[in-house]
Amino acid sequence: PTGSAGYDSKDVAKGGNGYVPIPLQYGPYTASSGREKSIAAGDPVEPGVTNRSYKNKTVTASNFNDLKTVLETKAAMKGKPVVVVMTLSKPVIPAEFEQSASAIVACFGVQDQALLDILTGQTEPSGLLPFQLPANMKTVELQNEDIPHDMICYTDANNHTYDFGFGMNWKGEIHDARTGKYVNAISKPKFSLKGQTLAITCATPDTKIYYTLDGSTPAFSKENEYTKPFAINGNMVIRAIAKKYGQNNSVLVEYQPKTLSK
Template sequence: PWGVEQLSVAERHYKALMAGIDQFGGNNDKAPVLIAYELGVKEHGQKFMRQRFEASARRLLLNIFRVGLFENPYLDVEESRATVGNPLHMKEGYDAQVKSIILLKNSDQQLPILGRKKVYVPKMYSAAMKDWGGNYAQARLEYPVNIDLLRKYADVTDNPSEADLAIVFVQSPISAEGGYSARDRRNGGNGYVPISLQYGTYTASDARAESIAAGDPIIDPSIKNRSYKNKMVTAANVMDLQTILDTKDMMMGKPILVSVTANKPMVFAEFEKEVSGIILNFGVSTQAVLDVMFGKYEPSGLLPVQMPANMATVEKQAEDVPFDMEVYVDQAGHAYDFGYGLNWSGVIKDKRVGEFVRK
């Protein structure tokens, strides 16, 4: 809060409103806005502050009206019924989800799961954390998927010794701090920390000593270098990895399948050798994942990005050069490169691969 360090959060909101600001980005808490309103009532009166808020409302809504979003507020009920929940549209959307799912590993043809099997699904621990919007989520231990939905496909047990196989549902490694740590800054660092693509503790020994970007001339002029070299981070969801490894021990040699929901590339070296199958999605429904795993659909997705062998290759890649990472190679010798994916018969080699994958 440069220049208003002495003001409270609500007072900063009030100052912004009095300067003519209409909208607060990245703020999901209405409390300081309401307090700012009361501060204005105290200084200028209720009529003035109501007019001030209505002026913001008018300016914000006018931009919406100008692009025609609310030109006609009336709906044709029959047209709405024909559009919302249209079966054809829903099918096309669901088909797109299914087609995006990527089968990375399938040792001994463990997938698809055929017949009515007894499945063990471990609960997942999620650490307490704040998201980018500052919203706080409490620590919790819970099933990662709707168990009632899973029971439509298989019998579910909490006892690994009774199970025919295990399915572990995880997310790709989460960097809760998003590359900047206020704690690091308070402790004398520059604030910048690695964004790791692995679960376990990562030391950025291969990072640049001098960052490409300069420091923070406005926010913090004392910072001239954003390098995070030699700093250590651990993924907020490191327990996802531990759960995979613990499940491996508890299943006593029985198949373990891992379903990964990812939002970026990740390092599979931490667990690939410990499991029988890996299926990857980038944010589809659980039903779509289960429909593929249990054989209703055959996987056809291809990797849209390279999956790195390790964090060293991530640090050493050039930001403006494509396909320059060392990719992960699994037990079967399959390289997790752009355009790679399996179907039930093996590595996909269709028209898409011939057209888009580099030779």
């Protein structure tokens, strides 16, 4: 999705601060989960702007017709396969089109010949995602700028999660020396429920686990550190992430009563 650089002079003309969301989806997006108060403000060229928040503003990707093309092609093909090729320069939310695609080929500006070699079966795909593809814009808004792997990733109709390091070849999901070294280097936290008491563990030694109960992203701070099992209720959305200091952190996982994250 393209079309928003995060600033729109039309918003200024309407009395706003000019700052608007940068969507990772094609359809209209309203930043209901955006920050009320921006982290930074005070550029000398904007003496009257003390808050760059874009909360509750709505934008639509300028290439929204790309999504319409996929959906219309799916309908026109009447059950025949549809392969979606997308050029990425940043993460995208696949939820709007994934179920209309028989396959998705992601590239990052390679020559057309390389794409055609894959589409025609001349070359087996071997690439891995260099970043996470989020499940929705809410998880994008809630992520911390200084913590990697802290978004809830999109899971497709075949139960594949589009996380950092995910990729597929002709045999299925890729598991090789690259994924062994870089993917899940820190094991993701596991939830264990006994009665109404929840325990969180991590299989990687010498890690610390951080969690929240309200669906927000945990910070690596003392107040978010997990120390012992705790009682839960049906209104909680628990998110947890494990960190091994000096190395890396795990992916973010989410737990709701009777629902484990994938």
